[in-house]
Amino acid sequence: MKKRNMLLLTFYFLLMAAALIPGVAVSAQQPTPSDDEVNAIARQLYCPVCENTPLDVCPTTACHQWRELIRQMLAEGKSAAEIKQFFMDYYGARVLSEPPRTGINWLVYVVPPVAFLAGVYMLFRAFLTWKRLAKESVTGTDHSSSPGSGSEPDKGSRTAADDEYAIRFEEELRKRQ
Amino acid sequence: MLAQFGFGVFVLTFLLALFSVGGAVLGYFSKSDRWVETARRAMLLTFPLITLAVLTLTYLLVTGHYELQYVYSVTSNDMPFYLKITALWGGQAGSLVLWSWLMSAFASAVTLRKWERDRELLPWVIVVTSITLAFFLSLSILYENPFARWWQTAAGEFVPHMFAPAGAIPVSPADGQGLNPLLRHPGMIIHPPMLYLGFVAFVIPFAFAIAALVTNRSDDRWIRLTRRWTLVAWLFLSLGLVLGMRWAYDVLGWGGYWGWDPVEISALMPWLTGTAFLHSVMIQEKRGMFKQWNMLLIILTYALVIFGTFLTRSGVLSSVHAFAQSAIGPMFFAFIGITFIISVALLIYRWRDLRAEVEMTSLFSREALFLLNNLLFMGVLIVCFWGVIFPLISELVTGQKVTVGPPFYQRANAPLFGALMALMGIAPLSAWGKSTFQTLGRALWKPSIPSAIVPVVLAILGVRNWIALVGFTLVAFVVFVTMFEFWRGARVRQKRNNENFLVALWQLAGRNRRRYGGYLIHLSMVVMAIGILGMELYQTTTQKTLAVGENIQIAGYTLRYDSLAQFPYTDGRIVTRAVVSVFRGGKYLGELYPRYDYYPNGQPMTIAGVRSTLADDLYVVLVNWENVSVAQAPFKVYHNPLVNWLWIGSLMFVLGFLVAAWPEREEEEREGKI
Numbered sequence: 001m002k003k004r005n006m007l008l009l010t011f012y013f014l015l016m017a018a019a020l021i022p023g024v025a026v027s028a029q030q031p032t033p034s035d036d037e038v039n040a041i042a043r044q045l046y047c048p049v050c051e052n053t054p055l056d057v058c059p060t061t062a063c064h065q066w067r068e069l070i071r072q073m074l075a076e077g078k079s080a081a082e083i084k085q086f087f088m089d090y091y092g093a094r095v096l097s098e099p100p101r102t103g104i105n106w107l108v109y110v111v112p113p114v115a116f117l118a119g120v121y122m123l124f125r126a127f128l129t130w131k132r133l134a135k136e137s138v139t140g141t142d143h144s145s146s147p148g149s150g151s152e153p154d155k156g157s158r159t160a161a162d163d164e165y166a167i168r169f170e171e172e173l174r175k176r177q
Numbered sequence: 178m179l180a181q182f183g184f185g186v187f188v189l190t191f192l193l194a195l196f197s198v199g200g201a202v203l204g205y206f207s208k209s210d211r212w213v214e215t216a217r218r219a220m221l222l223t224f225p226l227i228t229l230a231v232l233t234l235t236y237l238l239v240t241g242h243y244e245l246q247y248v249y250s251v252t253s254n255d256m257p258f259y260l261k262i263t264a265l266w267g268g269q270a271g272s273l274v275l276w277s278w279l280m281s282a283f284a285s286a287v288t289l290r291k292w293e294r295d296r297e298l299l300p301w302v303i304v305v306t307s308i309t310l311a312f313f314l315s316l317s318i319l320y321e322n323p324f325a326r327w328w329q330t331a332a333g334e335f336v337p338h339m340f341a342p343a344g345a346i347p348v349s350p351a352d353g354q355g356l357n358p359l360l361r362h363p364g365m366i367i368h369p370p371m372l373y374l375g376f377v378a379f380v381i382p383f384a385f386a387i388a389a390l391v392t393n394r395s396d397d398r399w400i401r402l403t404r405r406w407t408l409v410a411w412l413f414l415s416l417g418l419v420l421g422m423r424w425a426y427d428v429l430g431w432g433g434y435w436g437w438d439p440v441e442i443s444a445l446m447p448w449l450t451g452t453a454f455l456h457s458v459m460i461q462e463k464r465g466m467f468k469q470w471n472m473l474l475i476i477l478t479y480a481l482v483i484f485g486t487f488l489t490r491s492g493v494l495s496s497v498h499a500f501a502q503s504a505i506g507p508m509f510f511a512f513i514g515i516t517f518i519i520s521v522a523l524l525i526y527r528w529r530d531l532r533a534e535v536e537m538t539s540l541f542s543r544e545a546l547f548l549l550n551n552l553l554f555m556g557v558l559i560v561c562f563w564g565v566i567f568p569l570i571s572e573l574v575t576g577q578k579v580t581v582g583p584p585f586y587q588r589a590n591a592p593l594f595g596a597l598m599a600l601m602g603i604a605p606l607s608a609w610g611k612s613t614f615q616t617l618g619r620a621l622w623k624p625s626i627p628s629a630i631v632p633v634v635l636a637i638l639g640v641r642n643w644i645a646l647v648g649f650t651l652v653a654f655v656v657f658v659t660m661f662e663f664w665r666g667a668r669v670r671q672k673r674n675n676e677n678f679l680v681a682l683w684q685l686a687g688r689n690r691r692r693y694g695g696y697l698i699h700l701s702m703v704v705m706a707i708g709i710l711g712m713e714l715y716q717t718t719t720q721k722t723l724a725v726g727e728n729i730q731i732a733g734y735t736l737r738y739d740s741l742a743q744f745p746y747t748d749g750r751i752v753t754r755a756v757v758s759v760f761r762g763g764k765y766l767g768e769l770y771p772r773y774d775y776y777p778n779g780q781p782m783t784i785a786g787v788r789s790t791l792a793d794d795l796y797v798v799l800v801n802w803e804n805v806s807v808a809q810a811p812f813k814v815y816h817n818p819l820v821n822w823l824w825i826g827s828l829m830f831v832l833g834f835l836v837a838a839w840p841e842r843e844e845e846e847r848e849g850k851i
Contacts, residue, residue, distance in 0.1 A: 035720035035811070046580045052438045054582075057431040059781065059801060097582035099567070104574055108567045108581060112589055115563075116556040123552055127537060127545070134536035 033074040041070050041080050048091040055095075180245055180324040183233035184339055187318055190226040190281070193219050194311040201300035201307070213296075216303050217288050223310060224285040227278045231265070234274065234323055238264050244349040246337035247271060247323040253355030255749040255777065260356055263366045267356045269490060270323040272369060276486065277313040279370075279377040284310060287381055287406075295402065301388035302381075309380050312512050320504040358750075358774065358782040364424030368417055372444055375414025376482045379451060381406040383479035386472055390523040395468060395530045400458045408838045411455055412831070414448045419827040430783030430798045432718060432815030434823065437586040439565045443485035446561055450478040453554035460544045463609060465534030467544075469524065470551070472531065476520040483513050488565065542612040546604040553597045560589040587713070591644070598651040598706060601699050602628075602658040624657035648710045655703045659696045666693075686836060694837025701833050705826030711793075711819025722803065722811040732816035734795055735760040739768075741807045749777040755799045755810055759788055771812065773801040793818045 042056035047063050055063055055070075066087075073083050087095045099105035197219035204212030234247075239261045243249040251264040251271065266275045284306035292299045317323065325337040328345035335348060359365065382403040389399040421441065422434035435441060454474040460467045487509035524531075537544055564581040571579045606620035631653040632646045640646060663682060670681040686693040721729045723738035730736075739756040746752050754772035758765065769786030776782070781801055788795040796815040803811035 035722070035813075036718075039718070039720055046582060052436065052580065052582070054431075054436075059783075064803070092577055094568075094578045094580050097580060098585050099571065099579040099581065104571060105579060107570075108563065108579075108585070111563050112556070112560045115559045116552075116593075119552050119555060123548065127540065130533075130536040131538055134538045 031075075033071050037074055038067050038071045041074070041083055042067050044080070044084060044097055045087055045095050046097060048095050054097070179233055179237060180242070180326060180339075183230045183237075184318075184322065184324040186226050186230040186233070187314060187324075190223050190230070190277075191311055191314040191318055193223050193226065194307045194314060197223075197307045198304050198311065201303040205300040210296075213300050213303075214291075216307075217291075217299065220288050220303050220307055221285050223281040223307075227274075227281045231274060231278050234271070235262060235265055237324075238262065241353070243351070243353045244326045244347060245323070246325050246327055249327065249350055249353040251353070251356050253353040253777070256355055257748065260361060260366075264356050266369045266373075267360050270317065270321040272373070273313055273317050273321050273490070274323055275370065275373055276377065277310060277317060279373055280306065280310045280313060280380065283377050283381055283406075284384075287384075295398065297392045298385060298388040298394070298399065298402075301391045302384045305384035305387050306380060308516075312508075316505050316508060320508070355776065355778050358776045358780045359428055361782070362424050362428045364420045364427060368420040368424055371413050371420055372417030375410050375412070375417050376447065376486065378406055378410030378413060379447060379475075379478050379482050382410070382454075383475050386475045387520060387523065390472065390520075390527050393527060393530055395527070397458075397461045397465070397468075400461055400471065404458070405838060407451070407455060407458070408834065411448070411451050412834045412838070414444070414451060415830060416827075418444055418448060419824075419830075423824065426820075428782065428784070430785055432716070432785075432796050432798070432813075432817065433712070434820075437564075437583040440489050442561045442565050442586075443488040446558055446565075447478050447481040447485055449554050449558045449561070450474055450481055453551040454478060456547050457551050460547050464544055466537065467548070468531040468533065469528060470548075472524050473521075474551075476517070476524065479520070480513055480517045483509065483516070487513060538610070539612045541607060541614055541617045543604060543607040543609050546600055546607050550597065550600050550604065553593050553600070556593045557590050557597075560586060560593070564589075594706075595647065595651060598648075598655060598703065601702065602651070602654040605658060605662055605696065605699075621658075624654065624661045627657050628654035642714055645710060645714050648706065648714075652703045652706055652710070655699060659700050662696060663693070690836050690839050694833050694835070694839070697833030697836055698830055699833075701826045701829035703826075704829055705823050708820050708823030708826065711822070712817055715818040717816045718813065720800065720811065720813040722809055724809050725807070729812060729814060731795075731814050732793070732818075733761055734766075734816070736769075736795075736797065736812070736814060738810060738812065741805070741810055746774070750774045753799065753801070753805065755786075755812070757786060757797055757812070759795060769795070769797050771797045771799040773799055789821055791819075791821055794820050 039056040043054055045055040045066075047053045047055055047058040047060065047066075049060060049062050050058055053063075055066060070083055073086070078086075084096065088100070093100055093105070099108050101109065197216040200212050200216030200219060203209065204214075204216055237245055237248050238252050239258060241248070241252065241254060241261075243252075247268060247270045251267040252261050256264070264271065266272045284303075287306070288299070288303060322339055325339050327348040327350070328336050328338050328342055329348045330336055330342055331344040336342065336345070338345070341347070382399075385399040385403045389395075418441075421444065425431075425436070426434040454471065457467050457471050457474055461471050487506070490505060490509065537548075539545060564585055567581050568579050571577060602624070603617070603621065606624075607617055628650055632650045635646055635649055640649075663685070666685045667678055667682040670676060670685050671678050674681065674684075676684065717732055719729060719731050723729060725738055725740065728735050728737050737758045737760070739758055741753065741755045743751060743753045752772055752774050754770050757769045757771065759767055759769060767788065769788055771784070771786035773781055773783045783798055783801060786797040786799075794815075794817040796817055798813040798815075799805065800811040800813050805811065
């Protein structure tokens with residue numbers, strides 16, 4: 001597999017070098033792909049050399065060559081998926097902007113939603129417990145709530161907050177003055 | 178000689194920090210005020226001492242003492258004076274010195290008062306801040322010594338060392354390598370100190386939290402005492418993030434401001450927990466709830482502050498193997514592990530004492546919505562944390578590195594940020610305590626109506642992207658809710674006090690600065706969201722090599738390549754600058770000057786030519802990695818809609834912060850705050 005890729009890469013570089021020699025441009029191919037077409041694919045790939053740098057904006061010479069390789073492959077009619085697969089086969093999964101959805105890489109996609117949903121579940125359970133405790137506490141001590149006492153009650157108060165804004169506001173102002 | 182002096186001061190400060198830890202612990206357990214006072218004074222002494230070391234290093238930097246490895250690596254003869262000063266934090270060793278300096282400054286500011294009323298907390302505040310300071314000083318002394326000098330060994334090798342290795346002779350280069358050109362931007366000059374200020378300031382509420390845990394103070398005193406510190410930490414961390422974004426936008430030349438790079442994320446993570454904490458402590462103050470959760474949040478924030486520094490300083494991001502080879506990586510790892518385990522163990526030990534004073538009774542109450550807000554922040558944190566560490570896990574398990582790039586973060590975080598925006602609109606209208614769906618609905622319907630018109634108008638104007646429709650509707654919703662809150666508050670005040678509406682509005686904000694400052698911060702966030710939505714959903718780009726006189730089109734603009742010039746600049750760099758004329762609908766709008774500079778050390782810097790309006794930025798890059806000549810030059814052009822709202826929002830954020838954090842006289846008197 002590795003040997004085959006090496007041969008393939010050597011072939012592409014030779015082809016690219018040939019294309020760069022004036023007058024020896026490869027004929028019988030599609031028109032030279034534009035920078036935008038090249039960048040559309042390069043944007044989805046990451047520089048195998050520089051950390052966390054997309055290929056379309058990486059200024060290194062190696063990345064310049066890789067962009068030319070993409071141009072060459074596009075000229076040959078290769079699809080975006082084929083080009084990405086080629087780079088992945090040769091340089092490994094790190095050239096992709098996301099881990100491929102295989103094996104252990106599934107964890108990167110599964111863990112965050114599972115953790116978040118677990119948080120939602122725990123919160124919901126906690127809320128039910130709080131509600132039950134509050135109910136028990138109210139019935140146990142027979143503390144009745146007094147509506148309309150403001151929506152920012154003192155700590156310890158179990159009174160219901162009346163949401164009539166003016167009442168709430170008046171109360172606040174009264175406290176502050 | 179000066180280098181030895183600076184190093185000696187560092188060692189002395191390190192010993193003093195350790196002494197203050199010992200003194201504080203001894204004072205607490207032996208109930209000796211004298212020992213605590215001695216520890217406090219030792220702590221106070223660390224600041225002038227580190228300042229002395231910092232001044233020494235700065236002097237060595239500006240006077241070009243290239244015999245020191247650090248000076249050699251970050252300065253050069255052709256650098257301007259101000260850059261030689263900012264080179265203090267231009268490299269690893271210097272930035273760790275800055276960390277220690279800020280830590281000692283903040284710790285001294287806190288311990289400057291004698292804390293008569295909260296004397297029992299003081300020893301543990303000293304212990305936590307001094308341990309953190311001692312840890313960072315130890316890194317500077319043992320591994321990243323900024324005073325180490327160059328030596329040539331008998332084998333001919335050049336090695337940096339504090340003291341002469343056997344048989345080595347000192348070396349004094351005539352010039353240094355100079356600061357990385359990317360770090361010469363004003364944004365990057367201010368960005369690291371801002372970020373570090375934010376990082377370090379969060380140590381203070383953490384120190385008080387630990388002090389409260391150790392002394393079993395289950396009330397909210399530690400929160401009230403450190404509220405302003407928390408706000409300051411949050412402000413600086415936010416500003417640090419925004420400045421970093423601006424720097425990336427101006428200097429990196431890829432047309433964006435945020436690339437979901439692990440270094441960026443490492444600064445974002447403590448901001449996420451810090452923001453959750455800022456919201457959550459309000460519940461403890463108002464209702465006596467979430468005491469355990471607040472402790473956990475501040476412990477997490479502290480751990481993430483150290484973790485963020487660890488990520489960027491240990492080399493672990495480039496490879497787990499680099500971490501293993503790095504000297505400071507394992508030290509950081511051990512420190513984070515030990516402090517986190519001890520903090521969580523303390524929290525577990527005090528768990529029962531930190532039970533809520535009242536229970537939550539309604540899913541629609543403000544405290545429930547705040548808790549939901551916290552859950553969403555934690556959701557974003559999980560995504561970020563997992564995305565950053567997964568490549569390391571993958572490398573450890575499979576031996577193969579993977580990239581977790583922007584698509585992952587955007588897809589996972591977008592709905593969470595959307596939900597946070599919705600909450601930003603809903604929560605201010607909810608009531609504390611018992612609130613029902615009906616009461617919340619009654620408060621919501623008025624601002625909801627104008628918000629509902631927004632997507633209709635946008636659709637009529639041709640917006641078809643559903644994410645944009647949802648996003649801009651949420652922006653409008655938060656804006657209307659906030660305006661509605663200001664309006665009805667002022668109206669009630671106007672009626673009650675018979676005031677002019679504007680006077681009532683001013684008095685309203687002045688009477689409850691925390692709340693209305695918070696609303697302004699909410700507004701600033703949605704203004705920033707406008708910029709983010711514009712960039713993420715509507716950014717377009719094109720690249721083309723142009724001959725002189727040729728055009729390139731993007732988003733209704735036409736750009737014509739006019740000329741190119743290359744010339745040397747006074748600091749030794751070679752500037753290559755293109756002149757590009759901009760037209761729209763045939764009308765000439767002006768010239769742009771994209772350029773790239775090559776510094777004497779061979780490092781390039783790309784400076785885009787940018788035409789900025791409230792509607793969009795036209796961002797033109799002269800692509801230096803392609804063949805550039807006077808006859809033909811390659812240009813990469815980005816059309817960045819609405820991006821300036823991001824920067825406007827950040828200015829509004831500062832205003833909102835000032836309102837929220839401005840001292841309220843009665844509160845000051847009542848609380849006796851720091």
